[in-house]
Amino acid sequence: LLGVAVPNIPLDSVPDGDSEKEAVEIRRGGPPPCEADGSRHHADIGERLGILDGKAAARLSGARFTVSRGPGARLERALADFFLDLHTGEHGYTEHSVPFLVNRDTMTGTGQLPKFAEDLFATQVGDRELFLIPTAEVPLTNLLAQQALDAREMPYAFTARTPCFRAEAGAYGRDTRGILRLHQFEKVELVRVCTLEDAPAQLELMLEHAEECLRRLELSYRIVQLPAGDLGFSARSTYDIEVWLPGSGSYREISSVSDCGTFQARRAGIRHRTADGRKEYAATLNGSALPIGRTVAALLEQGARPDGSVELPEALISYTGFRRILPDGTTE
Template sequence: MLDPSLLRQHVTDTAARLRESRGFELPVSRIESLEAERKQIQMRTQELQNLRNTRSKAIGQAKAKGEDVAPLLAEVAGFGDELKASEARLVEIQADIEAIVLGVPNLPDAGVPVGRDESDNVEQSRWGTPRAFDFEVRDHVALGERHGWLDAETAAKLSGARFTVLRGKLARLHRALAQFMLDLHTNAHGYEETSVPLIVNPESMLGTGQLPKFEEDLFALEVNEATRYLIPTSEVSLTNIVRDSIIDAERLPLRMAAHSLCFRAEAGSHGRDTRGMIRQHQFEKVEMVSVTTPDDSEAEHQRMTRCAEVVLEKLGLPYRRMLLCAGDMGFTAQRTYDLEVWLPSQNTYREISSCSNCGDFQARRMQARWRVADGKPALLHTLNGSGVAVGRALVAVMENYQQADGSIEVPEVLRPYMGELSRID
């Protein structure tokens, strides 16, 4: 969440920045009203506490002298009732302020372009040349259905729409992609392989910003009368490892990578990408998370994005890097790069990785800190990035490496994971 001082001391300026960058309307009047009442009650609470302490001391002195303490006891009792009411109201006000603050998105970096949606994103670079085909291009669904390798009908029978059953060599290719990515990030890029829970508590979802704003996009379950959530990305589990912690400076940066299942309700997708594997309720990703100091976070962001780019380059998949405008960025991000891979069937680039620097936004929610040179704790910076989405990588490999007869060439870098198969047909 944002630094509370921005809402206490600079609420008007902060509201203007959020409106101009993200189109978000901060309830300024409500915040100012709550803050004014909070200050008033806090002052009265402190005054009552002082009065109670003074009268309690006077009671002790009166008793020692044998004086009648009944009037003083009655006065203290009155203070106590008012004090309890003041303290209760203070808790209510602070809860109201926190509820507002938890719904406020991160402020974009100064270098983030102004814009409302993906049409305002700015292309940074491109790699590779899209392949020219001398036959009619099939999409990944047509390629996968040939041998029943990609089976949405059976998945719908089992679970409903937006699920997929993979079989045979296509399932093996999917697994090979995940193994290749995880090996690359751990062996070449220095991320620590980490296996994390797929089910987390509400505190973890709150820490990385999925709650309370995006609850409708989450799959929730009841476990022993307690609410738990299926993770939408292993970013949640990985980042929350440092929740309520103080990390020694010499351990930074922490770099972690995980291959996991991910679950999203896609409540706001409104019928987009209903065909195939582009937008699923259950999918797999290799996720990168970095935890570092404020001074190093921008360099770490560039490094992380480059790590994701290397995946696509080794797979030989044309892509472009996009700097997202403020209106298209995620709730917790202050700067985001999307990598978009070329899909021949759509004749366009589609997102396959998103790498974000969240600054101290998540760390403040999680109370994740590091010990600076003077020994005092300070908020960390957190970063996350797809390294990359496995299902979308499978789609891109299938379409870019398809042959006229419907077979799929296996990228050279994946062949050691496929028993040296060079083609699946």
């Protein structure tokens, strides 16, 4: 039991520090960030256009849920299709449809249990215990659990669009407005499985894949490397991509891309055979590319125009069927 409660060990190349304040900025991308402007908060824009309805969600489910309507719901669907087409068509990922409920062994394999038990939604039917997934990383990585892989077939590259369910334990009072921190949201996830020696190169490749989403959406962003004390439980190295949100005048995380080394593979029993027949633990990597809700928030805030409309990037027009959401909530 003690072994599964111990976090991964950071790489020597990871910056020192114990909070996001010590993160090291790597680079910035996209157009120059527009000026901070509190009137451009996505919650206000979404309510004004009639495409986000937090009050209806509160009646249905309580706090930290949202309802999307009309062009807002269409935009969410368009983003998911755009991300999946990009990752499967150009980046070489195999799309999967996976269960949203998984067992305790599956959660333990990727490090969600026992560390994050309070942040998970659990179900109990008779003597059967299942957990709602907090990210598609959990089922995607565990597709290879207890298997001996052929190194010649590596890297494995998986993607899936799933809902994500998080209790947000410890997040009381944070991001109460809008759609940045919800109990339920959708996300397109990337998972790569490779040899340990290849993991650093695969991390850079996965970062490039996530970053390409933001480039094509013409969003302002920056990339930071997290310090050792701010890494997730399973990660030995992590890049965060932070998108500019003028409504709050800050960069906020939209993707974390992490190298877990052999940490998850040891828990889940994921090995590969070497050329001389030996079995070694594989390396696992994961990243968001991208969460739907936070991307919508960035598009609303960065795409807001003085006349009250929101302009969408060229890459989405063939998916949405419109280029602008007008002040009255219609589209053109």
